[in-house]
């Protein structure tokens with residue numbers, strides 16, 4: 001295999017029910033209210049023990065399957081902040097919020113992982129297990145209609161900060177989803193953020209290989225002291241998650 005993935009333009013795009021698009025489009029201007037409302041719902045439903053992460057909260061037989069992918073996990077901690085905070089843990093918290101929000105809104109959602117583990121990784125060396133983990137994630141991406149992958153960034157110089165969104169160059173839908181996320185991050189969380197979308201190259205295996213729509217969100221830089229504190233803040237984590245969840249709902253290829 002030479003690694004070239006065929007372009008697919010139309011046949012893998014999902015469409016959301018029209019009434020749901022209209023409802024959610026009207027909701028975004030009241031983002032703060034939406035945060036409160038969604039979280040009240042999530043907290044209430046969770047407290048009642050009703051949320052079953054294996055099933056959607058509301059049955060949507062013909063709806064799209066959305067995959068939420070918390071990067072890294074288990075022995076693969078991902079980037080590590082100066083204070084020892086591991087990327088995998090922040091990825092998981094934000095991803096669980098995204099998944100719960102989408103389920104409460106009636107979507108069918110699955111996750112590559114919902115615990116601190118690699119994804120069914122096999123192999124005798126860490127490298128083999130990471131390859132296995134990534135291939136298992138890709139198989140799940142290809143089964144879903146749309147995927148959002150959640151990661152955290154790190155750079156040697158601490159001055160860099162801000163969310164950056166990557167997309168797969170294998171279909172236009174990925175870029176459109178990424179653009180929706182980028183626009184919402186700027187509108188709702190980071191008005192000064194000038195970071196442009198980036199196409200995932202061969203260094204980002206999932207984006208390089210996926211034929212289904214997928215965007216990868218580097219939520220922020222663990223190497224920036226101020227942003228690290230934000231990324232560890234449960235309220236900021238919820239805001240980031242809601243921004244991503246609303247972007248999935250608004251996404252309209």
Ligand SMILES: [Zn+2]
Nearest residue numbers: 071078151152
């Ligand atoms: Zn990562």
